[in-house]
Amino acid sequence: MSQFIVAPSILTANFLKLSHELDRLKKAGINWIHYDVMDYNFVPNLSFGPSILKNITDNYDFKIDVHLMVKINNSTIVDYLKPFLQKNVFQITMHYESIENKDVQNFISFCKSNNIKASMAISPDTTVEQIENHLSQLDNVLVMSVYPGFGGQKFIEKSIKKIEKLKRHREENNWAYTIEVDGGINQDTYHLVQKAGIDMIVAGSYLVSDIDEVELRKRVMNLEN
Ligand code: DX5
Numbered sequence: 001m002s003q004f005i006v007a008p009s010i011l012t013a014n015f016l017k018l019s020h021e022l023d024r025l026k027k028a029g030i031n032w033i034h035y036d037v038m039d040y041n042f043v044p045n046l047s048f049g050p051s052i053l054k055n056i057t058d059n060y061d062f063k064i065d066v067h068l069m070v071k072i073n074n075s076t077i078v079d080y081l082k083p084f085l086q087k088n089v090f091q092i093t094m095h096y097e098s099i100e101n102k103d104v105q106n107f108i109s110f111c112k113s114n115n116i117k118a119s120m121a122i123s124p125d126t127t128v129e130q131i132e133n134h135l136s137q138l139d140n141v142l143v144m145s146v147y148p149g150f151g152g153q154k155f156i157e158k159s160i161k162k163i164e165k166l167k168r169h170r171e172e173n174n175w176a177y178t179i180e181v182d183g184g185i186n187q188d189t190y191h192l193v194q195k196a197g198i199d200m201i202v203a204g205s206y207l208v209s210d211i212d213e214v215e216l217r218k219r220v221m222n223l224e225n
Pocket residue numbers: 009010011012034036067146147148149150151152153182183184185202203204205206
């Protein structure tokens with residue numbers, strides 16, 4: 001039994017073959033999907049929103065981890081989040097760098113009242129100290145080990161220190177959040193995050209790429225063990 005969750009990001013999927021990709025992941029034993037929403041505002045890339053998410057949640061029973069890389073401008077945070085409230089969405093992550101201070105509490109309350117894990121992401125240049133005030137209330141902290149925006153980037157090693165620090169703080173204060181890492185995970189880097197004590201690993205291009213089913217199963221098993 002794996003001690004952490006492996007959540008493939010479908011950002012690098014071929015969208016003409018999305019159901020094929022999802023079937024393959026299911027067959028390889030995957031239970032979670034990491035859903036990267038990008039708005040060409042917070043990050044220099046555009047991905048997908050609630051309607052493709054609905055296609056997935058209507059047709060598959062994956063648990064969904066929504067990662068919002070967005071800057072909310074012309075809407076309240078609650079109105080923005082509502083369309084993502086779908087069956088099997090278990091966790092929603094907002095970025096510390098994009099969420100306005102006044103909205104942090106609204107975000108956390110929205111998630112809690114809808115039985116979803118409230119998660120906050122920190123980009124590589126944000127420190128653990130910057131989110132310290134929120135840690136007692138969060139269900140998950142996502143440590144970005146690449147700059148948000150694209151799959152297939154190189155793992156930034158200083159992220160390990162942040163994972164270790166978050167783990168220490170959690171133990172010292174009896175806090176409950178889980179720790180997730182996202183970006184540049186492959187057969188070499190996952191050892192590092194595993195040793196640091198991670199609870200959830202996102203893997204994009206390492207799992208969702210042009211590999212056959214045997215290789216996919218092998219990679220999933222590697223990550224899980
Ligand atoms: C990057 C996204 C990641 C990305 C991971 O901004 O948040 O989830 O898809 O892809 P890899 O694993 O290829 O770095």
